[in-house]
Amino acid sequence: xxxxxxxxxxxxxxxxxxxxxxxxxxxxxxxxxxxxxxxxxxxxxxxxxxxxxxxxxxxxxxxxxxxxxxxxxxxxxxxxxxxxxxxxxxxxxxxxxxxxxxxxxxxxxxxxxxxxxxxxxxxxxxxxxxxxxxxxxxxxxxxxxxxxxxxxxxxxxxxxxxxxxxxxxxxxxxxxxxxxxxxxxxxxxxxxxxxxxxxxxxxxxxxxxxxxxxxxxxxxxxxxxxxxxxxxxxxxxxxxxxxxxxxxxxxxxxxxxxxxxxxxxxxxxxxxxxxxxxxxxxxxxxxxxxxxxxxxxxxxxxxxxxxxxxxxxxxxxxxxxxxxxxxxxxxxxxxxxxxxxxxxxxxxxxxxxxxxxxxxxxxxxxxxxxxxxxxxx
Numbered sequence: 001x002x003x004x005x006x007x008x009x010x011x012x013x014x015x016x017x018x019x020x021x022x023x024x025x026x027x028x029x030x031x032x033x034x035x036x037x038x039x040x041x042x043x044x045x046x047x048x049x050x051x052x053x054x055x056x057x058x059x060x061x062x063x064x065x066x067x068x069x070x071x072x073x074x075x076x077x078x079x080x081x082x083x084x085x086x087x088x089x090x091x092x093x094x095x096x097x098x099x100x101x102x103x104x105x106x107x108x109x110x111x112x113x114x115x116x117x118x119x120x121x122x123x124x125x126x127x128x129x130x131x132x133x134x135x136x137x138x139x140x141x142x143x144x145x146x147x148x149x150x151x152x153x154x155x156x157x158x159x160x161x162x163x164x165x166x167x168x169x170x171x172x173x174x175x176x177x178x179x180x181x182x183x184x185x186x187x188x189x190x191x192x193x194x195x196x197x198x199x200x201x202x203x204x205x206x207x208x209x210x211x212x213x214x215x216x217x218x219x220x221x222x223x224x225x226x227x228x229x230x231x232x233x234x235x236x237x238x239x240x241x242x243x244x245x246x247x248x249x250x251x252x253x254x255x256x257x258x259x260x261x262x263x264x265x266x267x268x269x270x271x272x273x274x275x276x277x278x279x280x281x282x283x284x285x286x287x288x289x290x291x292x293x294x295x296x297x298x299x300x301x302x303x304x305x306x307x308x309x310x311x312x313x314x315x316x317x318x319x320x321x322x323x324x325x326x327x328x329x330x331x332x333x334x335x336x337x338x339x340x341x342x343x344x345x346x347x348x349x350x351x352x353x354x355x356x357x358x359x360x361x362x363x364x365x366x367x368x369x370x371x372x373x374x375x376x377x
Contacts, residue, residue: 003051004044005108005167006074008094012084016112016140017052020080023160025050029168030175038169040076040106047167050078053094063093071098075106076167081125081137082112088127095129104133110163113140117152138163 005024009017025048034045051070063071071077077098085091098107109130111121118124122131140160141153154162165172230245330337336357338348345360 001049001073003049003070003074004047005050005076005078006071006094006098007050007052007078007080008085008091008098009053009080010082010084010088010091013080013082013112016082017080020078020110020160021050021052024078024164024167027164033168033170033174040167040169043168043170047164063090063097067094068097072101074098075102077102077107078163078167079107079109079127079130080112081109081121081127081130082115083124085112085127086123086125092127092129095127099129104135107135108163108166109135109137110159111137111139111141111153113142113153113156113159115141117141117143136166138166 007017007021007024027047029043029045033043036043051074053067053070071094077095079085079091079095095107107130109126111125115125121137138159139153140156142155143152144150145152153159161175162172165175168175226245230242233245234242335352336348336350338346347360348357349355350357
């Protein structure tokens with residue numbers, strides 16, 4: 001099996017070797033360059049496969065036959081240079097073997113990142129066989145000197161592109177331009193994705209707003225139906241049913257109260273014995289009738305409960321119970337009013353004293369007094 005390159009490194013630099021191997025092995029050459037003549041012959045479409053030696057040698061061991069065969073079948077040698085590589089007998093033997101097989105021209109040193117600055121990079125980081133060879137190394141370091149604009153090394157990104165250009169035998173500018181185009185494409189893709197997300201989010205919000213508006217419109221239409229029914233039942237003389245229709249409309253569509261309030265007021269003021277006493281100066285939040293319709297109770301948004309009975313008796317009480325929007329019912333004798341509030345409880349009030357009778361009933365959903373007395377169900 002032929003390899004485009006052999007990666008030689010010290011096992012102390014295993015992490016950097018992993019990164020470098022992935023970067024090179026996954027690289028794909030721009031189509032316009034593939035097959036064109038380069039310094040290393042016809043430009044390859046990719047650098048895969050790259051042989052990476054994962055073994056190590058202790059003491060004065062010798063290269064195995066497998067390693068020697070891989071070196072013989074490799075067209076290039078990449079040497080990851082570092083202090084550990086400079087001391088490694090294993091790396092030195094791999095370099096010597098490759099040079100004896102293919103010559104020095106196909107050896108490509110690359111200086112590992114995160115190494116300190118040195119006054120002699122070959123002495124401190126290169127294997128012995130690569131020193132004083134005037135080899136051009138890709139330097140993955142990026143050392144910025146304090147108080148100076150000079151930078152030592154190419155950095156990981158530029159060093160990576162520089163090494164790939166040397167391995168393919170093309171100019172650095174050709175690959176650097178392609179890499180910039182790739183980065184612009186990635187950035188454009190990210191911007192496009194962000195724009196698409198923003199549009200989708202805006203559309204979702206708009207659809208939610210439209211759904212809320214449609215629901216409100218539908219509720220207001222249903223409320224208007226109840227108002228019309230309330231008007232017809234009022235004309236027919238069924239005061240109680242007219243009031244219930246109107247209150248049902250208020251419950252379904254509070255936003256339509258301006259249309260519903262006049263018919264509710266008209267219903268009460270036409271109610272014969274139970275008319276006229278309850279002035280509607282604030283919006284009504286709840287209404288209830290006794291079993292026979294002899295008494296009517298209203299609650300306004302202030303939490304004030306008002307009672308009007310056929311005998312002309314009126315009562316107003318302020319409740320500690322949250323009554324705004326609650327369901328009310330009145331006992332036939334007009335002595336008690338019960339409400340089911342938003343807090344999930346039912347409270348019975350004595351209209352003579354304006355005080356609660358007993359503790360609230362928990363988890364009740366409806367209130368009604370039976371015909372024969374004050375039984376709540």
